[in-house]
Amino acid sequence: MIKPHAKCPCGSNKRLPACCGAFHAGTATPRTAKQLMRSRYSAYALGGLGDYLLQTWHPTTRPAVSAADMGAADTGWVQLDIVDSHQQGNSAMVEFKAYWRDVDGQTQLHHEKSRFVRQDGRWFYVDAELIDA
Ligand SMILES: [Zn+2]
Incomplete structure (x- = not known):
């Protein structure tokens, strides 16, 4: 399924195993x-x-869905741009724009500020604020 020589989808321009693939x-x-x-x-x-x-989803906000349902979500993501990020102690915020292609082939924007916390040395996604385009 995952091509070992493919570039990482996060846009780092690194190969997948040298980038997010190692985390996965x-x-x-x-x-x-x-x-x-x-x-x-x-x-x-x-x-x-x-x-x-x-x-990687914090237990307090993690949705009650199966891993199969979670992994099945395929919205045709095409590009990620990190707009801003801040960290203060064990809390962090990352603002990003993610682009996806809809069924008509039109590029759509998902603009979000995500909140993260660090617990026992590990970062978790907590929740997000959607920003209107
Ligand atoms: Zn990556």
Whole structure:
């Protein structure tokens, strides 16, 4: 399913195993909320990584869905732009624009500010504020 030589979908221009793929495989842990955010975007873009999306979602806000349902979400993500990010202690915010292609082939924008917390040295996605285009 995942081509080993493919570029990472997060737009880093690195190969997948040298970027978010290492986080998905559990051989590395994101050191910043921004890295976690990128790896979660990549997980959505690649599909089939529901376990990763749920594991990196804070238990207090994690949706009660199966990993299969989570991983099945394929919205045709095409590009990620990180707009801004701040970290203060164990809290962080990452603002990003993600672009996806709808059924008519039109590019759509998803603009969001995501909140993250660090617990026991690991970053978790908490929730998000959607920003109107
Ligand atoms: Zn990446």
